[in-house]
Amino acid sequence: MTNWKEVDDNIKHWIKEAGTKIRQSFETELTIQTKSNRNDLVTNIDKETEQYFIGKIRREYPNHQILGEEGYGDQLQSLDGTTWIIDPIDGTMNFIHQQRNFAISIGIYHDGVGILGYIYDIVHDELYHAKKGEGAFMNEIKLSPLPSVTIQDAIIALNATWVTENNRIDPKILAPLVKDVRGTRSYGSAALEMAYVASGRLDAYITMRLAPWDIAAGKVIIEELGGTVTNLKGEPLNLLEKSPIFASKPGLHELILKKYLHKLV
Numbered sequence: 488m489t490n491w492k493e494v495d496d497n498i499k500h501w502i503k504e505a506g507t508k509i510r511q512s513f514e515t516e517l518t519i520q521t522k523s524n525r526n527d528l529v530t531n532i533d534k535e536t537e538q539y540f541i542g543k544i545r546r547e548y549p550n551h552q553i554l555g556e557e558g559y560g561d562q563l564q565s566l567d568g569t570t571w572i573i574d575p576i577d578g579t580m581n582f583i584h585q586q587r588n589f590a591i592s593i594g595i596y597h598d599g600v601g602i603l604g605y606i607y608d609i610v611h612d613e614l615y616h617a618k619k620g621e622g623a624f625m626n627e628i629k630l631s632p633l634p635s636v637t638i639q640d641a642i643i644a645l646n647a648t649w650v651t652e653n654n655r656i657d658p659k660i661l662a663p664l665v666k667d668v669r670g671t672r673s674y675g676s677a678a679l680e681m682a683y684v685a686s687g688r689l690d691a692y693i694t695m696r697l698a699p700w701d702i703a704a705g706k707v708i709i710e711e712l713g714g715t716v717t718n719l720k721g722e723p724l725n726l727l728e729k730s731p732i733f734a735s736k737p738g739l740h741e742l743i744l745k746k747y748l749h750k751l752v
């Protein structure tokens with residue numbers, strides 16, 4: 488049996504240590520490479536941070552599986568057993584260009600069920616964390632269950648890409664939502680955008696194609712607060728695949744599905 492309290496203590500310690508190293512890297516020159524396209528970036532710090540976590544996990548928990556964005560973990564066939572899903576830096580473009588608006592994201596699942604979630608905003612020293620059934624926190628502040636909100640009063644996170652010509656969604660579907668809400672924001676880090684839904688800074692977040700490591704932690708934290716994380720049709724996510732994401736306060740989720748997203752085929 489896994490001692491989740493011990494896992495929680497270990498992760499918090501490792502995340503803070505990794506955060507300190509990342510902050511120190513601001514003083515050094517980054518090695519930057521591209522992956523799938525010229526805007527899909529990775530640095531030596533992304534790679535070193537993932538290797539740091541994997542080294543720690545392998546030593547303490549040799550029977551656990553690891554899925555990491557930079558590929559130093561395992562090739563997962565299923566979510567059976569305990570699985571760590573890690574993004575060493577979510578928002579790498581922001582890390583490189585802005586030195587802010589990026590985060591470490593770690594979710595731990597047992598037999599496919601989210602147990603622990605951590606999103607660490609290194610620059611602001613804000614650690615969002617949750618354990619299933621035991622509450623969600625920002626640092627030591629307990630977060631409140633998410634209340635509902637009307638569309639007119641909502642601030643949603645949405646990238647402008649999705650209301651212009653693109654090859655993932657008809658821009659006519661989300662443009663009316665953008666007009667109807669109080670405001671839109673785009674931070675460029677899925678993990679932080681989900682942490683902001685959890686903390687109430689945002690009311691919902693919609694995006695078209697995220698990987699499991701972008702959302703594994705955020706899903707645990709938001710769901711612990713009564714929020715909902717699905718694909719754009721309101722269906723459950725498969726954490727072994729890339730997927731569109733719709734994370735929201737509870738009542739708002741149904742309102743947006745019914746009024747705007749039902750047009751998706």
Ligand code: 2AM
Nearest residue numbers: 576577578579675676677678696697698
């Ligand atoms: P990353 O920085 O870890 O790559 C940017 O809008 C958000 O989308 C970030 O969370 C970013 O994560 C993620 N992202 C960028 N390119 C992606 C890709 N090709 N597949 C999945 N997620 C991606």
Ligand code: CA
Nearest residue numbers: 556574576577
């Ligand atoms: Ca990343």
